[in-house]
Amino acid sequence: MTQIKRPDDNVQSQNVVPITLTSLKAACSQCNLRELCLPYGLSETEIAQIDHLVGGRRKVKRGHHLYRAGDPFEAIYAIKMGFFKTDILLEDGRDQVTGFQMAGEILGMDGIGTDVHTCNSIALEDSEICIIPFVQLEQLSREVQALQRHFHQVMSREIVRDHGVMMLLGTMRAEERLAAFLLNLSQRFTARGYSPQEFHLRMTREEIGSYLGLKLETVSRAFSRFQDDDLISVHQKHIRILDAGGLKRLLNHQAP
Amino acid sequence: MTQIKRPDDNVQSQNVVPITLTSLKAACSQCNLRELCLPYGLSETEIAQIDHLVGGRRKVKRGHHLYRAGDPFEAIYAIKMGFFKTDILLEDGRDQVTGFQMAGEILGMDGIGTDVHTCNSIALEDSEICIIPFVQLEQLSREVQALQRHFHQVMSREIVRDHGVMMLLGTMRAEERLAAFLLNLSQRFTARGYSPQEFHLRMTREEIGSYLGLKLETVSRAFSRFQDDDLISVHQKHIRILDAGGLKRLLNHQAP
DNA sequence: CGCAGTTTTGATTCATCTCAATTTGTGTGG
DNA sequence: CCACACAAATTGAGATGAATCAAAACTGCG
Numbered sequence: 001m002t003q004i005k006r007p008d009d010n011v012q013s014q015n016v017v018p019i020t021l022t023s024l025k026a027a028c029s030q031c032n033l034r035e036l037c038l039p040y041g042l043s044e045t046e047i048a049q050i051d052h053l054v055g056g057r058r059k060v061k062r063g064h065h066l067y068r069a070g071d072p073f074e075a076i077y078a079i080k081m082g083f084f085k086t087d088i089l090l091e092d093g094r095d096q097v098t099g100f101q102m103a104g105e106i107l108g109m110d111g112i113g114t115d116v117h118t119c120n121s122i123a124l125e126d127s128e129i130c131i132i133p134f135v136q137l138e139q140l141s142r143e144v145q146a147l148q149r150h151f152h153q154v155m156s157r158e159i160v161r162d163h164g165v166m167m168l169l170g171t172m173r174a175e176e177r178l179a180a181f182l183l184n185l186s187q188r189f190t191a192r193g194y195s196p197q198e199f200h201l202r203m204t205r206e207e208i209g210s211y212l213g214l215k216l217e218t219v220s221r222a223f224s225r226f227q228d229d230d231l232i233s234v235h236q237k238h239i240r241i242l243d244a245g246g247l248k249r250l251l252n253h254q255a256p
Numbered sequence: 257m258t259q260i261k262r263p264d265d266n267v268q269s270q271n272v273v274p275i276t277l278t279s280l281k282a283a284c285s286q287c288n289l290r291e292l293c294l295p296y297g298l299s300e301t302e303i304a305q306i307d308h309l310v311g312g313r314r315k316v317k318r319g320h321h322l323y324r325a326g327d328p329f330e331a332i333y334a335i336k337m338g339f340f341k342t343d344i345l346l347e348d349g350r351d352q353v354t355g356f357q358m359a360g361e362i363l364g365m366d367g368i369g370t371d372v373h374t375c376n377s378i379a380l381e382d383s384e385i386c387i388i389p390f391v392q393l394e395q396l397s398r399e400v401q402a403l404q405r406h407f408h409q410v411m412s413r414e415i416v417r418d419h420g421v422m423m424l425l426g427t428m429r430a431e432e433r434l435a436a437f438l439l440n441l442s443q444r445f446t447a448r449g450y451s452p453q454e455f456h457l458r459m460t461r462e463e464i465g466s467y468l469g470l471k472l473e474t475v476s477r478a479f480s481r482f483q484d485d486d487l488i489s490v491h492q493k494h495i496r497i498l499d500a501g502g503l504k505r506l507l508n509h510q511a512p
Numbered sequence: 513c514g515c516a517g518t519t520t521t522g523a524t525t526c527a528t529c530t531c532a533a534t535t536t537g538t539g540t541g542g
Numbered sequence: 543c544c545a546c547a548c549a550a551a552t553t554g555a556g557a558t559g560a561a562t563c564a565a566a567a568c569t570g571c572g
Contacts (some may be wrong), residue, residue, distance in 0.1 A: 088423055093507045096426045098419045110419065112412035115275045119419065140407065142398045149394065154410045156368035159280045161420035163366065163375065167344055169425035170469035174560065205519065213426035215561055220520055236519080236569070252348045430528070461551060471529055473561055490553075492537070 027051040027130070036104030036191065037078050038132070038154065042146050050147065054139055056077075059126070061134060064119040066129060068240040069245060073111025073135045079103050082127020085225045086110075086119045087210070097211040099161075100124075100185075102201060106154055124202040172251075177212040178222040179247040182232065186241055197245070201237040202209045260468025283307040283386070290361030292447065294388070294410065295333050298402050306403065309396055310334075312390045314383070322363060322377040322385060331389045335359050338383020339458040342366075342375045343466070353467040355417075356380075356441075356459060358450060362410055380458040425469045428507075433468040434478040435503040438488065442497055452500070457493040 028039045028050045039047045052201040055075065060066050066077060066084065082105050090094040098119055101107055112134065141148035168177050190196040201208070205216040205223075212219065226232045231247055233240045241247065284295045286305045295303045311331065316322050322333060337359050344353040354375055357363055361465055367373040369392065396452065397404040424433050445450040457464070461472040461479075468475065482488045489496045497503065 053398050063384065088419060090427075090508075094423075095428045096423050098422055107331065109412055113409045113416055114413075120418050138401070138408070142401070142404065145394070145398070152394070152411070153369045155408070155415070156365055157370075159411070159414050159418060160366050160369055160374050162415060163344060165422055166354055167346065167350075167352045167423060169422060169468070171346075171350045177511065204517090210426070215517080216463065217521085217562085219562060220518095221560095224520070252346075367546070460549090471532085472551080473553085474528060476550095477528095 016233055020074075026141075027054045031080070033080065033104040035191075038106065038147070038150065040150055042144070044152070045184075046144050048138060049144055053132050053136055053137065055131045057128055057130055059095060060084075060123040062123055062125050062127075066123065067111075067117045069117055070118050070139040071111075071117045073108070073115050073117055073134065076106055076112075076130045076137065077121075078132060079105050079107065080115065080128045082129075082132050083124045084121055084127065085124055085203060085211075086121050088119045097203075097207050099165075101187060102210065107232065109155055109158060156159055165211075174212075174214050174218050175222045175225065177218075177250055178219060178226070179215065179250045180210075182239065182241065183211060183244065183247055183251070186244070196241070198238075198240045201239060211238075216245040230232050257324065267315065285312045287336070289334075289360040289448075291381060294362065294403070294406065298406070298407055299402070301358055302400050302402055305396060305400055309388050309392055311387045311392065313384055315384050315385055316340075316379040316385075318379055318381050322379065323367075323373045325373055325378050327362070327367075327373045329371050331387045332364040332368075332393065333377075334362050334388060335363065335387055338381045338385075339382055340377055340383065340445045341459060341463060341467075342377050344375045351466065353463050354458075355421075356467065357361055358444060362414075365411055374490060380463075398511040421467075430468075430470050430474050431478045431481065432477060433470065433506055434464075434482070435487075435506045437464065437468060438495065438497065439500065439503055439507070442500070447451075452498045454494075462504070470507055 028034050028037070029044075029047045030036070033038075034040065034047065036066050038053075039050050040052065043206075057080065058066075060082070069089065069099070079101055084101040084107060085097050085102075086099045086107070088094050088099045099234075101121075107121050107129070110115065122194045137147075137151065141151055168180055172180065184200065185201075186196045186203075189199050203211075205219045208214075209216045214222075223232070223234045227234050229246070231241075231243045233242060267421075279442060284290050285300075285303045287293070289293075290296065290303065291463075294309075295306050298306065313320075313336065314333075316338070325345065335357055339359075340357040342355045342363070343351050343352050343353045344359070357377075358427075362376050363385070364373065366375050393403075393407065397407055415447070424436055430435065441455065441457075442452045445455050459467075461475045464470075465472045465475045479488075479490045483490050485502070487499045487506075488496060
């Protein structure tokens with residue numbers, strides 16, 4: 001497995017935006033992601049309470065870790081802007097990307113169970129995250145019922161998402177996996193106000209392959225095939241979906 | 257996909273053990289599974305509070321559903337005795353087993369996110385579960401910090417477990433998957449006081465295959481190979497692990 | 513502008529699937 | 543209690559999708 005050489009910096013002290021009144025003002029209540037993020041569905045007054053949750057911000061440069069497997073768990077993170085991957089590294093050197101996360105999504109819940117993070121979280125582009133100290137999240141969850149409920153929903157959806165990936169890995173063939181992946185990305189970009197048809201992949205073919213349980217060559221071939229069939233147009237990491245219906249049909253039409 | 261013909265009964269009214277003082281007495285505080293289940297790590301007085309959580313018991317006969325995808329979500333379930341599988345059915349007929357659950361484990365958290373269950377839960381042997389109405393669980397979680405914390409840990413561990421399955425499906429070959437599966441079962445049986453070496457599989461080869469992303473024939477062949485190599489002995493659903501170290505070596509030794 | 517990393521494409525190999533036949537086990541009703 | 547039908551498991555032979563190995567083309571970063 002090609003070990004990707006990337007900056008090795010995980011220092012928290014630097015990069016942490018200090019908490020000032022002004023920075024807090026710009027927290028959840030002012031954030032245009034709040035409909036996608038933790039505060040979803042809360043009232044104005046409740047969101048005001050949440051503002052105090054955010055224990056600061058942190059910029060994470062492309063290729064840098066937000067946290068590593070083995071790091072003590074202290075907080076979960078909301079992505080304010082940017083793009084991340086999470087991966088697991090086995091002792092024998094095998095690794096797998098377990099997910100890609102974008103703005104408004106929550107990172108770090110893998111650490112709650114054991115008080116230690118169980119995967120690595122790496123920025124795929126220069127990013128910024130909101131730090132939500134977990135002790136405070138639990139504290140406030142005990143007071144604000146809607147926050148408690150929403151946090152539980154976020155965790156549950158992560159479980160359901162993982163089941164979807166298991167389905168994908170367990171029953172789908174290569175092209176179906178890639179189609180499902182592209183449609184999923186498209187749908188998530190749409191929810192953030194970006195074009196459903198056109199987007200930029202922030203990950204390599206190898207990372208896509210790792211996530212989909214395929215080799216990078218297979219991913220590349222599937223891209224080429226989709227392009228030949230006029231389902232998408234590919235220019236490196238630029239994707240344009242030409243026939244979303246065709247991709248969906250690929251999914252439901254179980255081949256053999 | 258062979259559709260397994262099984263009883264179609266999902267009626268809740270029958271089979272629900274009514275809540276009486278005596279049945280409540282026998283709830284968590286008296287349950288020998290409490291170290292594995294939700295009340296783990298709570299104090300005596302806290303467990304006494306939890307006792308009120310259990311909104312009744314329910315027996316689920318082998319082959320019957322505890323809940324189905326699409327059912328409204330109202331409660332999570334703790335397995336008091338027995339064995340379950342969860343599975344997902346896609347529109348095109350493909351299905352996949354997403355997990356096997358045994359005594360002391362929690363079922364139903366997939367429903368929290370959308371208020372609707374997203375998978376089917378089916379008993380693989382005559383079983384009995386404790387019903388934990390979710391509204392009450394959240395209510396009590398707001399009062400009992402240790403319960404809140406533990407519930408979050410249970411959910412997080414489910415996420416981490418799913419990541420492990422993704423790893424297995426994405427990077428391991430057939431025999432590694434089966435070895436990982438057997439070692440995992442062995443470890444869970446051990447935690448419940450059963451023999452680590454010898455146990456009864458409650459699922460068919462097809463169900464194992466579905467969970468591991470393999471065809472039943474491949475599972476059967478892997479069993480035979482393990483037996484030829486004196487790693488295990490197999491008699492139908494009876495498994496005896498002869499060389500746990502050998503199985504573990506199979507896992508870490510990435511083949512190609 | 514050059515070089516390292518990434519992507520594409522081709523030829524070949526291999527693990528698992530598929531199809532098929534047989535054996536073994538299980539539950540039901542006479 | 544036995545026989546029958548059906549479900550589950552084993553095993554073999556052949557087909558196939560994805561991995562592997564290899565080489566060339568492209569990209570963009572410094």
